[in-house]
Amino acid sequence: MATFTRHERLKSRKVISRLFQEGQSFAQYPLRFVWLVTPPVENVPPGSPLQFTVSVPKKRFKHAVDRNRLRRQIREAYRLHKEKLYAALPDTGNAISLMVIYTGAEALPYTIIAEAMYQALGRLSRKMLPRTDSPSAQENNVSK
RNA sequence: GCUGUAAACUGCUCUAUCGCGGCGCCAGCCAGCAAAGGCUGGCGAUGAGGAAAGUCCGGACAACGCAGAGCGCCACACCACCUAACGGGUGGGCUGCCCGGCCGGAAGGCCGGGUGGACAGCGAGUGUCACAGAAAACAAACCGCCGAUGUCCGGGUCUCCCGGGCAGGUAAGGGUGAAAUCGUGCGGUAAGAGCGCACGCCGUCGGGUAGUGAUACCCGGGGGGACAAACCUUGUGGGUUGAAAUGCCACGUACACCUCGAUCCCGUUCACGCAAGUGAAUGGGGCAGGGUUGCUCGCCUUGUGGAAGCCUAUGGUUUCCGUCGUGGGGGGUAGGCAGAUAGAUCCCGUUCGUGAGGACGGGGCUAGAUAAAUGAUAGAGGCACUGGAUCGCGCAAGCGCUGCAGUGUACAGAAUCCGGCUUAUAGGUUUACAGCAAAA
RNA sequence: GGUCCCGUAGUACAACGGAUAGUAUGCAGGUUUCCGGAACCUGAGAUCUAAGUUCGAUUCUUAGCGGGACUA
Numbered sequence: 001m002a003t004f005t006r007h008e009r010l011k012s013r014k015v016i017s018r019l020f021q022e023g024q025s026f027a028q029y030p031l032r033f034v035w036l037v038t039p040p041v042e043n044v045p046p047g048s049p050l051q052f053t054v055s056v057p058k059k060r061f062k063h064a065v066d067r068n069r070l071r072r073q074i075r076e077a078y079r080l081h082k083e084k085l086y087a088a089l090p091d092t093g094n095a096i097s098l099m100v101i102y103t104g105a106e107a108l109p110y111t112i113i114a115e116a117m118y119q120a121l122g123r124l125s126r127k128m129l130p131r132t133d134s135p136s137a138q139e140n141n142v143s144k
Numbered sequence: 145g146c147u148g149u150a151a152a153c154u155g156c157u158c159u160a161u162c163g164c165g166g167c168g169c170c171a172g173c174c175a176g177c178a179a180a181g182g183c184u185g186g187c188g189a190u191g192a193g194g195a196a197a198g199u200c201c202g203g204a205c206a207a208c209g210c211a212g213a214g215c216g217c218c219a220c221a222c223c224a225c226c227u228a229a230c231g232g233g234u235g236g237g238c239u240g241c242c243c244g245g246c247c248g249g250a251a252g253g254c255c256g257g258g259u260g261g262a263c264a265g266c267g268a269g270u271g272u273c274a275c276a277g278a279a280a281a282c283a284a285a286c287c288g289c290c291g292a293u294g295u296c297c298g299g300g301u302c303u304c305c306c307g308g309g310c311a312g313g314u315a316a317g318g319g320u321g322a323a324a325u326c327g328u329g330c331g332g333u334a335a336g337a338g339c340g341c342a343c344g345c346c347g348u349c350g351g352g353u354a355g356u357g358a359u360a361c362c363c364g365g366g367g368g369g370a371c372a373a374a375c376c377u378u379g380u381g382g383g384u385u386g387a388a389a390u391g392c393c394a395c396g397u398a399c400a401c402c403u404c405g406a407u408c409c410c411g412u413u414c415a416c417g418c419a420a421g422u423g424a425a426u427g428g429g430g431c432a433g434g435g436u437u438g439c440u441c442g443c444c445u446u447g448u449g450g451a452a453g454c455c456u457a458u459g460g461u462u463u464c465c466g467u468c469g470u471g472g473g474g475g476g477u478a479g480g481c482a483g484a485u486a487g488a489u490c491c492c493g494u495u496c497g498u499g500a501g502g503a504c505g506g507g508g509c510u511a512g513a514u515a516a517a518u519g520a521u522a523g524a525g526g527c528a529c530u531g532g533a534u535c536g537c538g539c540a541a542g543c544g545c546u547g548c549a550g551u552g553u554a555c556a557g558a559a560u561c562c563g564g565c566u567u568a569u570a571g572g573u574u575u576a577c578a579g580c581a582a583a584a
Numbered sequence: 585g586g587u588c589c590c591g592u593a594g595u596a597c598a599a600c601g602g603a604u605a606g607u608a609u610g611c612a613g614g615u616u617u618c619c620g621g622a623a624c625c626u627g628a629g630a631u632c633u634a635a636g637u638u639c640g641a642u643u644c645u646u647a648g649c650g651g652g653a654c655u656a
Contacts, residue, residue, distance in 0.1 A: 004163070007183095011515055053515060064197090065556050069519090072164095076520045079163065110520070198648090199586095262637095262645085274602040274640090322639030373637050373645040374601095388585065388656050478656090559585085567648070 004079045010053035010097055019097050028120035030104030030112070031074070035124065036097045049095050050085065052078055056102045070102050073110050077117035084118075088125035098124075 010016065015036075023036035054074045056067040078100070089096070100117075 005184095009515080016515080055515085063556070068557060072519050076163080080520085114520095200647095272601090371638075386586070566646105 004075065008050065008052060010051040010099065015051070015097050016053070016099065019099055023097070026120075026123065027103065028116045028123070030102060030108055031116050031120060032101045032103045033120055033124065034099045034101070037094050049089055050082070050098070051095065052082070052098045052100070054078075054100050054102075060105060061107070066107055070107055070113075073113050074100055074102065074117070077110070077114040078121075080114070081118050081121050084121045085125055085128075088128045 019034055019036045023034050025032060025034040027033070054071045056070045056074075058067065061067045061070065085096075
């Protein structure tokens with residue numbers, strides 16, 4: 001379902017701090033994706049297996065209007081394409097935290113952002129799938 | 145009518161699909177003794193600005209002990225009024241510059257229009273005034289002018305006069321400079337100078353008239369470099385800190401560790417005791433800190449308790465524990481509720497006031513987020529500009545109407561709330577002024 | 585959210601309100617050397633922007649732009 005509710009938003013400062021310390025990342029121009037798989041135990045209170053948030057750096061975009069618009073467009077692109085990632089989620093109950101950072105030098109049209117989001121979520125899904133097939137790698141990740 | 149400038153106002157609309165925030169109602173699930181609550185879904189209405197911005201001022205509100213004195217610091221600066229307050233606004237005064245007209249011999253003044261003024265005080269002190277120039281501030285002589293007076297030389301018609309030089313006088317003129325001792329005219333003089341007088345300019349003091357006042361006009365005295373966005377002086381105002389303030393709830397943790405400092409003196413009352421004295425309570429001072437405003441004083445406040453040992457023993461000193469505090473290093477949390485959205489509020493009318501604005505009456509108004517909502521996509525329309533087309537008028541240039549295509553539709557996003565200021569802004573509307581063109 | 589500070593050559597810093605804005609390093613050209621380095625000589629290069637005060641502004645004032653620090 002193409003919604004974006006309270007639980008699907010990444011809000012905890014703690015998790016975000018861990019995201020930057022331990023998480024993995026890749027770039028899909030003009031976006032950059034930082035993601036982390038967390039064990040299900042830590043995820044019990046909120047209740048959503050996939051949490052997402054956006055950041056647009058103030059350094060490149062001085063005006064709040066521009067930042068707001070980019071954030072809304074990215075969020076919209078995620079909302080319309082996130083089904084792809086849900087379909088690839090492992091059955092272990094692990095949660096995924098995801099932060100998207102806009103790294104473009106200037107504001108690009110929505111069609112380019114949407115295409116980048118579509119490609120990136122595809123890449124992320126492919127990274128998920130092999131892990132469900134090989135339990136050893138998954139245990140390694142969880143113990144970490 | 146067009147163009148420009150300034151001010152004020154305004155600053156896109158609709159539909160479809162998928163979404164978001166808080167609110168109300170309904171349903172389901174979770175948890176609970178219950179009340180309250182959490183989650184999910186449906187329906188409903190609702191959801192950024194004139195600057196929400198910059199954070200430059202002023203308040204409300206809150207806390208700090210209801211906050212004392214002096215110094216320091218900061219801000220403001222013609223007057224009156226408006227206002228909760230302001231460095232904001234309104235009206236007035238004075239004044240610089242430009243244009244036009246008039247008066248005067250000139251200096252200068254008056255009137256009208258436009259456009260500016262951080263507009264208290266260099267008539268308190270200190271300081272600065274580069275270069276150039278003789279000289280840049282209780283002074284000073286480069287060229288020039290004079291050489292009356294004194295003196296020297298020469299000559300003559302010899303108690304006097306003429307010529308030249310020196311001492312010296314002179315701030316009119318030249319030249320330098322941003323600026324040269326107020327300007328014009330007359331007198332005066334050897335030559336000159338506010339040296340004197342008349343008129344005028346600019347400050348200041350005293351008096352009178354008008355005005356709430358700034359100030360204006362009249363009379364009189366005394367006066368005449370600039371700079372306070374130089375130090376400063378005078379007057380007025382400011383207690384400090386800001387919603388990450390502050391109050392409450394929940395959760396978690398370490399009264400652990402190292403370091404350094406204070407732990408003293410004098411009294412009063414009561415109890416016990418024959419007494420020395422002991423114990424308890426309390427007051428003052430000192431010491432070590434803390435708080436209050438940057439500093440000082442003042443004020444408020446915390447600790448000043450116990451045990452043991454040594455000695456030269458009615459006392460001195462050392463150590464340990466405790467208490468209070470300084471610094472170091474470390475640990476935990478970073479959730480919720482209130483503050484926080486109806487108010488110096490907006491609109492209309494009447495009325496007072498030149499105006500900012502005030503008074504009265506009537507009516508209207510739920511954005512309240514917190515890793516932070518108000519969006520995305522598609523389509524249609526409106527408005528502006530450009531292009532050329534059809535039709536109408538016209539000889540033509542061109543103008544008008546209709547529809548078409550392209551481009552543009554700005555600046556910008558609430559974060560405790562208000563009043564201002566400043567800055568950004570496509571397009572549109574109105575008013576004022578200026579210029580141009582045409583007609584009467 | 586709040587408070588404070590700073591903008592000068594490419595870089596790091598100077599300059600009581602006063603002459604052509606200085607020093608180091610870097611850059612360009614030349615001398616020297618077989619070549620390079622070092623050394624020496626010469627040169628180019630800047631006051632964040634806009635108004636104002638002043639005879640005169642890097643300096644003083646105001647507004648804007650940019651950068652940095654502190655505060656839970």
